[in-house]
Amino acid sequence: VNLYAVILCGGRGERFWPKSRRSRPKQFIPLFGTHTLTQQTSARIRPLCPTTRQLFVASPEFSGTLREQLGARAGLLHEPVGRNTAPAIAIAAAYLQHLDPKSAMVVLPADHMIEDQSGFIRSVRLAARLAEQGLLVTFGIPPTRPDTGYGYVQLGSRIAGRGKLTAHQVLAFKEKPARAVALRYVKAGSYVWNSGMFVWRTATILEAFAEHLPDFHARLVGYSRALGTRRASTVLRALYRDTEPVSIDYAVMEKARNVACVRAPFDWDDVGSWLALERHLPGDLRDNVASGSLVELDTSDCVVDTDSGIVATLGIKNLVIVRAADAVLVADRDHLDNLKKLLAKLAGVPGGQRYL
Amino acid sequence: VNLYAVILCGGRGERFWPKSRRSRPKQFIPLFGTHTLTQQTSARIRPLCPTTRQLFVASPEFSGTLREQLGARAGLLHEPVGRNTAPAIAIAAAYLQHLDPKSAMVVLPADHMIEDQSGFIRSVRLAARLAEQGLLVTFGIPPTRPDTGYGYVQLGSRIAGRGKLTAHQVLAFKEKPARAVALRYVKAGSYVWNSGMFVWRTATILEAFAEHLPDFHARLVGYSRALGTRRASTVLRALYRDTEPVSIDYAVMEKARNVACVRAPFDWDDVGSWLALERHLPGDLRDNVASGSLVELDTSDCVVDTDSGIVATLGIKNLVIVRAADAVLVADRDHLDNLKKLLAKLAGVPGGQRYL
Numbered sequence: 063v064n065l066y067a068v069i070l071c072g073g074r075g076e077r078f079w080p081k082s083r084r085s086r087p088k089q090f091i092p093l094f095g096t097h098t099l100t101q102q103t104s105a106r107i108r109p110l111c112p113t114t115r116q117l118f119v120a121s122p123e124f125s126g127t128l129r130e131q132l133g134a135r136a137g138l139l140h141e142p143v144g145r146n147t148a149p150a151i152a153i154a155a156a157y158l159q160h161l162d163p164k165s166a167m168v169v170l171p172a173d174h175m176i177e178d179q180s181g182f183i184r185s186v187r188l189a190a191r192l193a194e195q196g197l198l199v200t201f202g203i204p205p206t207r208p209d210t211g212y213g214y215v216q217l218g219s220r221i222a223g224r225g226k227l228t229a230h231q232v233l234a235f236k237e238k239p240a241r242a243v244a245l246r247y248v249k250a251g252s253y254v255w256n257s258g259m260f261v262w263r264t265a266t267i268l269e270a271f272a273e274h275l276p277d278f279h280a281r282l283v284g285y286s287r288a289l290g291t292r293r294a295s296t297v298l299r300a301l302y303r304d305t306e307p308v309s310i311d312y313a314v315m316e317k318a319r320n321v322a323c324v325r326a327p328f329d330w331d332d333v334g335s336w337l338a339l340e341r342h343l344p345g346d347l348r349d350n351v352a353s354g355s356l357v358e359l360d361t362s363d364c365v366v367d368t369d370s371g372i373v374a375t376l377g378i379k380n381l382v383i384v385r386a387a388d389a390v391l392v393a394d395r396d397h398l399d400n401l402k403k404l405l406a407k408l409a410g411v412p413g414g415q416r417y418l
Numbered sequence: 419v420n421l422y423a424v425i426l427c428g429g430r431g432e433r434f435w436p437k438s439r440r441s442r443p444k445q446f447i448p449l450f451g452t453h454t455l456t457q458q459t460s461a462r463i464r465p466l467c468p469t470t471r472q473l474f475v476a477s478p479e480f481s482g483t484l485r486e487q488l489g490a491r492a493g494l495l496h497e498p499v500g501r502n503t504a505p506a507i508a509i510a511a512a513y514l515q516h517l518d519p520k521s522a523m524v525v526l527p528a529d530h531m532i533e534d535q536s537g538f539i540r541s542v543r544l545a546a547r548l549a550e551q552g553l554l555v556t557f558g559i560p561p562t563r564p565d566t567g568y569g570y571v572q573l574g575s576r577i578a579g580r581g582k583l584t585a586h587q588v589l590a591f592k593e594k595p596a597r598a599v600a601l602r603y604v605k606a607g608s609y610v611w612n613s614g615m616f617v618w619r620t621a622t623i624l625e626a627f628a629e630h631l632p633d634f635h636a637r638l639v640g641y642s643r644a645l646g647t648r649r650a651s652t653v654l655r656a657l658y659r660d661t662e663p664v665s666i667d668y669a670v671m672e673k674a675r676n677v678a679c680v681r682a683p684f685d686w687d688d689v690g691s692w693l694a695l696e697r698h699l700p701g702d703l704r705d706n707v708a709s710g711s712l713v714e715l716d717t718s719d720c721v722v723d724t725d726s727g728i729v730a731t732l733g734i735k736n737l738v739i740v741r742a743a744d745a746v747l748v749a750d751r752d753h754l755d756n757l758k759k760l761l762a763k764l765a766g767v768p769g770g771q772r773y774l
Contacts, residue, residue, distance in 0.1 A: 080730070357767055359760040360753060371744030372773050374436070376760050377753025378737065385746050388727030390739070392748055397716060397733025404715040404732050411713055417728050 063166040063263055065190055067111040068154040069103055071120035071128070071172040072144045076402050077335045080389035081367060084418050089173040090127050093333065094342050094353075100172040101131050107170060109183050110190075117157065118172070119150045142299045146307040147258070148314065152271055152282050153298065158264045160289040166193050167267070169260040169310075174332050175342065181227075181328035188223050189261035189324045197322045198270060199229070199261045200315060202254025203330045208244035211334060213237055213256040213311060215323050226327040235316045254323065256311060257330060267314070274317045278305060335398050336382045339365050354385075365395070389417050419522040419619060421546055423467040424510040425459055427476035427484070427528040428500050432758050433691045436745035437723060440774050445529040446483050449689065450698050456528040457487050463526060465539050466546075473513065474528070475506045498655045502663040503614070504670065508627055508638050509654065514620045516645040522549050523623070525616040525666075530688050531698065537583075537684035544579050545617035545680045553678045554626060555585070555617045556671060558610025559686045564600035567690060569593055569612040569667060571679050582683040591672045610679065612667060613686055622676070630673045634661060691754050692738045695721050710741075721751070745773050 075088030082088040089100045097105070104116055117137040118128050121144070128138055139157055141150055151169055158165040168186055176182050189199040202215045218231030235256065239247060247253035271279040281301050288297040315321060331341055343351040350361055354368035358375040366373050368385040375383070382398060384391040393401065408414040431444030438444040445456045453461070460472055473493040474484050477500070484494055495513055497506055507525055514521040524542055532538050545555040558571045574587030591612065595603060603609035627635040637657050644653040671677060687697055699707040706717055710724035714731040722729050724741040731739070738754060740747040749757065764770040 355769070357760065357764045357770060359756060359763060368746065371746070372764075372770075373746045373748070374760055374764060374773075376747070376749035376756060378748055378750050381734065381748065383746070383748050385741070390724065390727070390729045390741050390746055392729070392731045392734055392737065392739050394733035400715060400732060404713065404730055407715060408713045408728075408730060413711070414713060414728075417730075 063164050063190070063194055064162055065110055065115070065166050065168060065186075065261075066158055066162070067104075067107045067116040068151065068158070068167045068169045069100070069107075069116060069118045069172050070147060070150055070169065071100060071118050071124060072141065072147075072150060073171075073173060074144075075173070076405055077398070079401060079405055080384060080391050080417065081369070081386040085123075086127075088333065090124065090131065093338075094175070098131055099175065099333065100128070103170055103172050103174065104132055104136070106176060106179050106182060107168060107186070109179075110186055111168065117154055119154050140295070140298070142302040144307070145302060145305050147310040148275070148308045148312075149278075149302065149305050151260075151267065151310050152278070153285065153301070155264050155267050155271070156282055156286040157289060159268060160286060163265070165264045166190060167260075167262060167264055171258050171332070174257070174259070174330065175338075176328055176330050178328035181326075184227055185324050185326055185328060186261060188227060188229055189322075192222060192229055192322050192324075193261045193263050193266070196263065196266050197320050198266060198315065198318055199322045199324060200232070201257045201259040201326050202230075202323045203257050203326050205244075205248050205253065205255050208241060208248045209255070210238055210241050210244050212332075214239060214244075214247050214253045215256050217252050217254060217323055217325065221322060223324070227325070229322050229324045232321045232323050235311060254325060255330075257326065258311075258332070260310070266320070270314045270318050270320075274314050275308075281305075335401075336365050336367070336384065336393075337395060337398065339367065363395070419520050419546070419550055420518055421466055421471070421522050421524060421542075421617075422514055422518070423460075423463045423472040424507065424514070424523045424525045425456070425463075425472060425474045425528050426503060426506055426525065427456060427474050427480060428497065428503075428506060429527070429529060430500075431529070432761055433754070435757060435761055436740055436747050436773065437725070437742040441479075442483075444689065446480065446487065449694075450531070454487055455531065455689065456484070459526055459528050459530065460488055460492070462532060462535050462538060463524060463542070465535075466542055467524065473510055475510050496651070496654070498658040500663070501658060501661050503666040504631070504664045504668075505634075505658065505661050507616075507623065507666050508631075508634070509641065509657070511620050511623050511627070512638055512642040513645060515624060516642060519621070521620045522546060523616075523618060523620055527614050527688070530613070530615070530686060531694075532684055532686050534684035537682075540583055541680050541682055541684060542617060544583060544585055545678075548578060548585055548678050548680075549617045549619050549622070552619065552622050553676050554622060554671065554674055555678045555680060556588070557613045557615040557682050558586075558679045559613050559682050561600075561604045561609065561611050564597060564604045565611070566594055566597050566600050568688075570595060570600075570603050570609045571612050573608050573610060573679055573681065577678060579680070583681070585678050585680045588677045588679050591667060610681060611686075613682065614667075614688070616666070616671075623670070626670045626674050626676075630670050631664075634669075637661075691757075692721050692723070692740065692749075693751060693754065695723065719751070 075082035078088045122140040214236040216233040218233040222229040348362035352366040355372040360377045361375040362379045431438035434444045478496040570592040572589040574589045578585040704718035708722040711728040716733045717731040718735045
């Protein structure tokens, strides 16, 4: 089989406001270092999929951004609107099936951080071997904390691999748990975080759509037939217009029986909030991390990011402080989950739209 | 007598960093509304002292700023370096004595806020009548809180005025008190804040310098003799070089016997920290005040000042947040007294000087 990378560039990145804006969501900004998360994702999979075998699924408004960040050789597939992961993966599968009937796909969200590239590549290789046998392979991350923001996968017997890199039967997919349940999962050792990364043959996932989402699949076939004709984009828009948002986990993975899970031996972070900076930047003696210039007195457990100038802090703790262009955010770290609510409020105040 | 205003423009305004900087201290920036505190002070005393009878004592580096803000008709007296209020007042007295032997002076810090102009003018008139009799007149502010940041004046018998506007003997000057002592002062009712505003005949204050600071006065006489000659600025620099910083309260007022105090019937604020914004701007339902655009969620008791763009806050309380040009300050309101320490630290970090 021929392996292609399908890199999902949806997501509005509101959790990284004000550095990320509607016109520059998280996956397209250099959150860490000089490269954007999308560029890092592209580079990470390149040993297995050169840029010419990478397909980026994104809103058309980001075509220019993608060309700028990835060059002219990457493939772009325009998603008319965001409908969560199942439709995005389905149209990428239809597109690849049309391009190369022997293709397999490694599906990667554009905005995840993985630093151990070699562990990642070895894991994708193992997953690709299982995918050749007709399995839908997901990647599970051994949890490092009882996080209630992720779904969990309950692993069964080992079916491949050895040592630190193993693949397993999947006993169950678990939705985002309550904290007590998450604690139990972490202690049990047999639960892993559902990472949202997958490997499968294109034919296998299309069969799964046919089985588990038959109405949608019927219309997807219409799109497949339109590919290569002038009708393709019109048909795609119609397909999306009539499709409800649904995740690939809910639509397919939780229902399919031919599922396997690779227990990831690599680090992984979905960079879900400003607190992720703490995991990727060195902290000072009082656990402050800063990207940009910070001068502080009596400050602890703060996360600071400034795109210019200086941030000075005095007698504070537990805050996230971000200065980006024309906006400053000051948030208690325990309230970051409400950032979307704050942005909804900002959208409603006179003149607020320009800051989104 | 002929009344002149002596407006003291010293003070580095560090307490309003980052809006005030070394090159633009507090008294020269429009903290409230469109006019600077210095412009407001000049306008406030104008009914008694037209601009041509106003003398601004300031560092030479602010000559351009003063000309810009006050026009060409205001008098400027250059203070070579800051040496607190006693030397500044002494050279202004020497200068006015040379200019007009029948002069009296109303001494006003440039950076105080008083909104009740008519109460202020009536008070200065009463003080000027007492000054004609050879008294050193200070203004005492009835305290509205047990502030430990001010000196207090203990008032004795009424010697002039009536109703809300009275002048009193002074029983004692009290240094900045401990909180329990300040509480007692406020309850007693006979203590007022020492405002740092004064009225006296020029001859009277010069006699007081001769009596209470004889060595300094001897050298001041040398400056008086040099006035009107080309030696004046050289002599002034030498005078300052050899003078220790000392306040007029410590050097003269606490020792003199011919002292009176006008109990001020007007509002007064020395705009001593960012918290002063709360006293001059309307608050929202949770006691946040903002100068500039603020959007907030779950925020209370915060003071926000931004010179551009927007500040967004989430789940915080008790903070002061200021964005000015290239710097952002986030401080707990109860730690604001340490702002100078923070700036000292900033001065020491590489590249920090440019933000001061």
